[in-house]
Amino acid sequence: MNEIHQSLPFLAPELLKKIEESAVVKEIPKDTEILREGQFVKVIPIVLSGLVKVYSRFKGKELLLYYIRPNEGCIMSFAASFKNDPSKVHAVTEEDSRILLLPVDEVASWIQQFPSINTLFYQQYNLRYSELLDTISHVIFDxxxxxxxxxxxxxxxxxxxxxxxxxHRQIANELGTAREVISRVMKKLEIEGKVLQHSNTIEIIQW
Known part of the structure; x- marks a missing residue:
């Protein structure tokens, strides 16, 4: 599949061939849960097109962790599968997405046979680690x-x-706060001319 080669050009040709033979590409509609907390990971998703949101849930509240963009994978899925632990996060499609699903059993053997696959996971680890530090910084200081x-x-x-x-409720869930807080701050941003609230949408005026 040409799109796999385009998304993962750094992988060895032999590995790409095995991925084509063993992996599955699925069209997944918007708002579909593809991973939930406590679930054992059977496949590792690589987004070919679309967008996937990864978040954690604690005491009924959600906290957005990161988005998986095209040509990116879910490092949390990889970590859970590698240790055979249940997932600690939820993942849901933010829009209609085309996703490459790598079977965990095969990935374990590919890591030994094809060191180039580690590049994919090292890249994702570095990216998510930086994003996590940014999230912590935002929560503490901003x-x-x-x-x-x-x-x-x-x-x-x-x-x-x-x-x-x-x-407002969706935003509150993803930022780990209360809807009332979001409504109050959104009104402040509107007064400052940074956003404009319509009946069911929010328009950014000042970037």
Whole structure:
């Protein structure tokens, strides 16, 4: 499959051939849960097109961890499968997505046979580690209005949409706070001329 070669050009040709033989490419609709907390990982997803959100849930609240963009994989799935542990995160498609599913059993043997596959996971580990540090920094040091604007800007950039269809409750879930807090801060941003709220969308005015 040519799209696999385009998404993973750094892998050895022999490994790409095995991936074509063993992996599955699936079209997954928007808002589909592809991984849940406590589930044992059987496949490792690589996004070919679309967008996947990865988040954790604690005491009924969600916290956005990162997005899996095209040509990226889920390092949390890889870590859980490598140790045969249940997943600690949830993953859901943010839009219609085309996803390459690597069978865990095969990946274990590929790691020994083809060292180049480690490049994929090392890249993802470094990327997610940097994003995690950014998230922690935002939570500890940034005020909620800064966090909210950064969130909206990233969401608009990822989805290539402005206005963005989002509810205050959804934003609150992803930022790990209360809906009332988001509504209050959103009103502040609107007064400052940074956003404009419509009936069911939010438009970013000032980037």
């Amino acid at each position: 005020k909620m209005d800064t966090r909210l604007m950064d969130y909206l800007t990233e969401k608009s950039s990822l989805t290539k949409q402005n206005p963005i269809k989002l509810s």
